[in-house]
Amino acid sequence: MIPERFGYVAPTDLAGCVAALAEGGRVLAGGTWVLPEMGRGESAPAQLVDLRRAGLGGVTATGGGLRIGAMCTYAELLDSDAVAAHAPLLRTMADQITGGWALRNQATVGGSAVAARPQSDVPAALVASAAVARIAGPAGERELPVAELFAGAMRSALGPGEVLAGFDVPSAAGTGHGYVKLKRGWSSWPIATAAALVRLDAAGACTAATLVLGAVSAVPVPVDLSALTGQVLDTDAVRAAADTAAAAVVQPWGDVLAPPSYRAAVAGPVARRALSAALSSALSDAREESR
Amino acid sequence: MTALAPGRLTGTPVRRHDGDTFVTGRAGYTADVPRPGAAHAALVRSPHAHARIGAIDTAAARAMPGVLAVVTGDDLVAHCTEIPHGLDAGHLGGHHAAVRPLATGTVRYAGEPVAAVVATTPADAAAAAARVEISWERLPVVLDAGSALLPGSPLLYPEWGDNVIIEREVGPDDFGAASAGAAHLLDGELRTHRGTAAPMETRSYLADWDPGTERLTVHATTQNPHVLRTLLATTLRMPEEQVRVIAPKLGGSFGLKMYGNREDFIVPLLARLLGRPVRWVEERAATMLAGTREQVLRYRVAFDADGRLRALDVHAISDHGAAAPTHGWGMAHVGALSTGLGYVLPSCHVRYTVVATNKAPWVGTKPFGKDGATLLLERVMDRIAGVLGLDPATVRRRNFVPPDAFPWLHTSGLELDSGDYATALDLTLRRLDLPAVRAEQEAARGAGRLLGVGLAFELMPESADIPGAMVAAYDTSTVRMSPTGRVTVLTGVTSPGTGNDTSIAQLVADELGVPMASITVVQGDTDLCPYGFGNISSRSIITGGNAAVLAARDVAATLRATARAMLQLQPEDELVLAGGLIAPATDPERAVPVEAVAGAVHTLSYRLALDVEPRLESTRTYRPGNVRQQPDELGRMQTYTTYPYAVHASVLEVDPETGGVSLLRHVVTHDCGTVVNPLFVDGQVTGGVAMGIGAALGEELVFDADGTPLTTAFKTYLLPRAIDLPPVELEHLCTPAPGTPLGAKGVGESGFSGAQAAVVNAVNDALAPRGVALESTPVSPPRILAALLEQP
Amino acid sequence: MTGDGGRVELRLTVDGQERVAAVDPRSLLLDALREDFGATAPKAGCRTGDCGACTVRVEGAIAKSCLRLAVAEDGSDVRTIASMADGDRLTPLQQAFWDLNAFQCGFCLSGMLLAGEDLLDRIPSPTDAQIREAISGNLCRCTGYDSIVAAIRSCARPAAPS
Known part of the structure; x- marks a missing residue:
């Protein structure tokens, strides 16, 4: 039950969505956040532009990675062999989405990204995956490194009339990944997340390491791990990297479930666990290969 | 007590008599009751926690479609009393x-209803x-009891x-004398x-005013349809028989849907004013206004060198x-009555102060204040064990009433x-295998892991009869058999979703x-x-069940x-009623079908x-025989009729880096006397x-x-989900309630208090x-981690 | 002015029956099912997608109907727990919920039954942990979940010998 009246259109292609949005209104993706908000009267758009018929669903393998449609659901991520092969981090992230399969069947990666809620799984995982957002708008299409999509808490960088079409994600095949989420039970949204990718060379030395913290700040916090390059990652190295991560949280997020001080305190341990998991995953990948 | 004969239904896991209607989605709740043409109400609630209501401009609202x-x-005001x-x-x-259905003059909590709109659709x-x-004139707010008691505090x-809403004392105020010579004294504060309550179904009403007969029919999410009828008749100044209250299936309640909520009156008043049916379904955020708990318990306790309690003095705010x-x-009163119950406690004095603050009021909620008393005593037991270097189980065992x-x-x-x-304690410890758990704990501690074991004893006085309250410890049932041998049980007790109607049918069937x-149970219709x-x-089985047994015997x-x-x-010849037949005890061959006998009566x-x-x-x-409301020389009364209890043990692990708690095991031994239906008892516990x-x-x-509620949905008010919980390991003990036909004790509030206390104790362990x-709840990760980081 | 203006025609197959109703375009799928199609098995527990009491199947997939706009589902096949059973013959899962007392007030049943059925479709022999996870998008305030887990477990196909 939504109190305020609104128009509803479901264009059948992206251009139609952009054209419809030119008339004003709000984009409807999975609806899991927008519809309850409208039900509470917190949002009253003149019209909803539903992306469901615009062909923006699903995941496809491209030459160097994946193309993920804005309407791709968590269930589609989990069902996709291409995601398992090229973006196992996103798969692990999706596997930890709460709300049950009914929610996974409906909530979308694009919707979650555009909602830009600090306490959600998607933003940090996309940033760690080096995803590029594909955006369509009145001035045509543009691409944006996904880190720049998160302009602030609950604020995306989409301009007026722009629609998120989806993401291009480079393949992370052969890279170890770790995703750790801290929450207050399964009713809770994320309190702190860490998404980590580690690539090792044949000698076991780190050739690239990525770590992005989520839910601990208004926007995802990328951690500079260039110091790890060339190192063999032992416990001390991982611990030092986690300290770097904790120090990167300069303006910790706070909400009703956890104050900023708590998020600041857990950022380090969560980062360490994700990095450790990524390292283990990279080492086991290496063992698989050497077999 | 009548012995339960073998081969009977009572005591067996009979499934819900109408379970098929539930699993096929056909069970009808209040919001499901069809009423074409019903208008829909929405409430305007105060955005401020304390404010004077100025001018109310309804013009824009009236101009909206469908209003x-x-x-x-x-x-x-002219249409109802307070x-x-x-x-x-x-x-x-x-x-x-004085509280009216819609606020007049001043609002005292955010969410207080101040106006109502009726329109053709809910939207x-x-x-x-x-x-x-x-237009509001905001007033200063006071949001905690401690501040509200300070001189100069804003006044509601x-x-x-x-x-101060009320301040009273329970028990003799003799801590000084009673603690004289005690080996140890401790004081403390527990918050x-x-x-x-957060039942899955929010409150809902469908009020139907028939202008022709001037009769009001109210379908309501209520635990107490008859009491609500009395209150509606009084408030709306109607003859009581002109009000009919029907309580359809209830989607859980836990006390929330007791009589006296403002919406109980708002919706019927709207129907009467408009002369047409009006429906209202509460929004979840409003259901979450209802409060319970939030106490400061300051205490002093005196005990002997062996851990035996001498005296306890409590101020509960x-x-x-x-x-x-x-x-x-x-x-607060029941919490005070229950404090120390079940332990040999020569002196126990509780002063309780109930304080008004600018938050939505307390609503009676399972387990009705006894949880605070349990937590207090169980923290005290563990603190005594700590001081004396004793096992927590030993301290409890030494203090139990034998x-x-x-x-x-x-x-x-x-x-x-x-x-x-x-x-019960022994059974719990045996199921737990305490020595093994302690050994595991030692090993974990050696590895820097924080494993904890917590015990708690809960004792729940049930089936209350508090003088002056609108509900009593007795109840009434009718048993009626038709000429074809069909049985209808009509009872004054209702089910909040527990299934007591099936239990009552079991008793009558036997x-x-x-x-x-062949049995139908009718509940929740005042006509x-x-x-x-x-x-x-x-008290549903104790009162409605026992009443039905007595009526069935007639x-x-x-x-x-x-x-x-x-x-x-001959009159002395015994007859056996079983299997739908009535047969001479000595000559089963001459059995006659019960319907033949029923037909003959008619x-x-x-x-x-x-x-x-x-x-x-x-x-x-x-009417249970053990209530005594003639005060003794100390002014005391015996206002509860049964005393079920349980002993809990919780095993959990705390993550030292995050304060996160993983529950590993939860063991409970429970005793509610004679069990009528183990399925339902296990489910309750x-x-x-x-x-x-x-x-x-x-x-x-x-x-x-400012007093604005922040936890208005299940995203922030965190109910446990299946994956958060370990399976509950249940053990049963049966000490039947003496002097009662069934020997059953209440079970509807069991489990909560001991589980809460056991978890708090386990976290502390x-x-x-x-x-x-940690001497305050909740023992949430942020609080645990803050405590760990603040340690010296 | 009435509130009934602006209704739109919505075509749904509800529990196997093709039907048309005039719905307020502001309706959520849950509202339309309950108010306009008389399908009251799904319940409104929270309207935020957290409790799962409104769960139905849309085009075969389980969905929280409070998170869907009715008009967006035009032409869809929607099933509630009212059409799980084959006439009077309950499914084994419904039977198990009844026999094992896997509900008390019953308000959560649409979600619990459908989440359970969906799990058994995907994983015929789930572990208890998988069962608990599968129903963790749903809230129950009465049972403590153990009886629900037991009921779903009782319908698991025995694991194939390895």
Whole structure:
């Protein structure tokens, strides 16, 4: 039950969505956040532009990675062999989405990204995956490194009339990944997340390491791990990297479930666990290969 | 006590008699009751926690599509009285507050209803409600009991002169004398947090005013349809028989849907004013306004060198929120009555102060204040164990009221009837395998892991009869058999979703020797059922069940007399009612079907020259015999009729880096006397445990500095989910309630208190190696981690 | 002015029956099912997608009907727990919920039954942990979940011998 009246259109292609949005209104993706908000009267758009018929669903393998449609659901991520092969981090992230399969069947990666809620799984995982957002708008299409999509808490960088079409994600095949989420039970949204990718060379030395913290700040916090390059990652190295991560949280997020001080305190341990998991995953990948 | 014969239904896991209607989605709840043409109400609620209501401009709302009426608090004054109080503090030495269905003059909590809109659809009603414009004069807020008690605090009710709803004492105030010579003295302060009942179904009403007959029919999510009818008749100034209250299937309640909520009156008033049916379904955020718990418990305890309690002195300060006509403040009273119950405690004195603050009021919530008392004593037991270097189980065992000491008069006046607490403790420890768990804990500690074990004993006084309250410890059932042998049970007790109707059918089936399938139980309709108090204080089986047993025995007596006449037997010849047959005990071959006998009662009374009234119907009231409301020399009364108890053990691990808690095991030994249906008893206890764990770890109502509720949905008020919980390991013990037909004790509030306390104790046990103690709830990750980081 | 203006025609197959109703375009699928199609098995528990009491199947997939706009589902096949059973013959899962007392108030049943059925479709022999996870998008305030887990477990196909 939504109190305020609104128009509803479901264009059948992206251009139609952009054209419809030119008339004003709000984009409807999975609806899991927008519809309850409208039900509470917190949002009253003149019209909803539903992306469901615009062909923006699903995941496809491209030459160097994946193309993920804005309407791709968590269930589609989990069902996709291409995601398992090229973006196992996103798969692990999706596997930890709460709300049950009914929610996974409906909530979308694009919707979650555009909602830009600090306490959600998607933003940090996309940033760690080096995803590029594909955006369509009145001035045509543009691409944006996904880190720049998160302009602030609950604020995306989409301009007026722009629609998120989806993401291009480079393949992370052969890279170890770790995703750790801290929450207050399964009713809770994320309190702190860490998404980590580690690539090792044949000698076991780190050739690239990525770590992005989520839910601990208004926007995802990328951690500079260039110091790890060339190192063999032992416990001390991982611990030092986690300290770097904790120090990167300069303006910790706070909400009703956890104050900023708590998020600041857990950022380090969560980062360490994700990095450790990524390292283990990279080492086991290496063992698989050497077999 | 009547022994339960083998081969009977009572005591067996009979499934819900109407379970098929539930699993196929056909069970009808209040919001499912069809009523074409019903209008829909929406409430305008105060955005401020304390403010004077200025001008209310309804013009914009009235101009909205579909709007039928916009009604303010002032509009309703002429049409109803203030809401009668379920337990009026003003009559018991405290303050009375006049509360009307819609606020007039001043609002005292954010969310207080101030106006109502009626429209043809729920969406139009809500859209119009958002356009009612109110000019507010904001007043200073006071949001915690401690501040509210300070001199100079803002006053919610200036005419009171302070913010104290009521302050009373329970037990003799003799701590000084009683503690003289005790080996040890401890003092402490325990703080509990605000929670809410959060049933899955929100409140809902469908009120139907028939202008022709001037009759009001109200379908309501209520635990107490008859009491609500009385209150509606009083408030709306109607003859009581002109009001019919029907309680359809209830989607859980846990106390939330007791009588006296403002919406109980708002929706019927709107229907009467408009002369047409009006429906209202509460939004989840409003359901979450209702508060419970949030106490500061300051205590002193004296004990001997062996850990035996000498004296306990408690000041319980309760943050009630704004005053309310519901009897929620009674939770502070019952908490005081229950403090120390089940332990040999020569002196126990509790002063309780119920404080008004600018939050939505307390609503009576399972387990009705006894949870605070449990937590207090169980923390005390563990602290004593810590001081003396004793095992926590040993301290409890030394203090339990022993099984040969019943009836046991507690200092509060409550008189325990029966129990075997030490055996329950033993069963719990055996199931737990405590030595193995302790060994595992030692190993974990060696590895820097924080594993904890917590024990808790809960004792729940049930089936209350508090003088002056609108509900009682007795209730009434009618048993009626038709000429075809079909049985209808009409009872004054209702089911909040527990399934007590099936249990009552089991009891009646056994008394009449008929199958479950021939029995229908009718509950929750004031036009059909005998006057009763509905569902409260875990008393439905004790009262409605025992009453139904008594009534069924009357019907059985008439059946026997008639069968004797039909079979030309002598008065002393025994007859057995079983399997739908009535047979001479000595000659089963001559059995007659029960429907033949029922038919004979109805048609052959003269022919058979029956010497009993030819009526297969009886209405009986079961009133437990052990309530005593004539105060003794200390002013004490025995106001509860049964005393179920349980011993819990919780095993968990705390993550030292995040404060996260992983529950590993939860063991409970429970004793509610004779079990009528183990399926339902296990379900009650397990559900109570889950709720208690939720309260201990995470469920908390939080407000901002202005008093605006921040926890308005299940995303922030964190109910436990299946994956958060370990399976509950249940053990049973049975000490039947003496002097009762069934021997059953209440079970509806069991599980919560002990689970909450066991988890708090286990967290503290886990943290012990780090020198940290948490004496406040919830023991949530942020609080645990803060404590760990603050350690010296 | 009435609130009934602006209704739109919505075509749904509800529990196997093709039907048309005039619905308020502001309706959520849950509202339309309950108010306009008379399908009251799904319940409104929270309207935020957290409790799962409104769960139905849309085009075969389980969905929280409070998170869907009715008009967006035009032409869809919607099934509630009212059409799980084959006439009077309950499914084994419904039977198990009844026999094992896997509900008390019953308000959560649409979600619990459908989440359970969905799990058994995907994983015929789930572990208890998988069962608990599968129903963790749904809230129950009465049972403590153990009886629900037991009921779903009782319908698991025995694991194939390895």
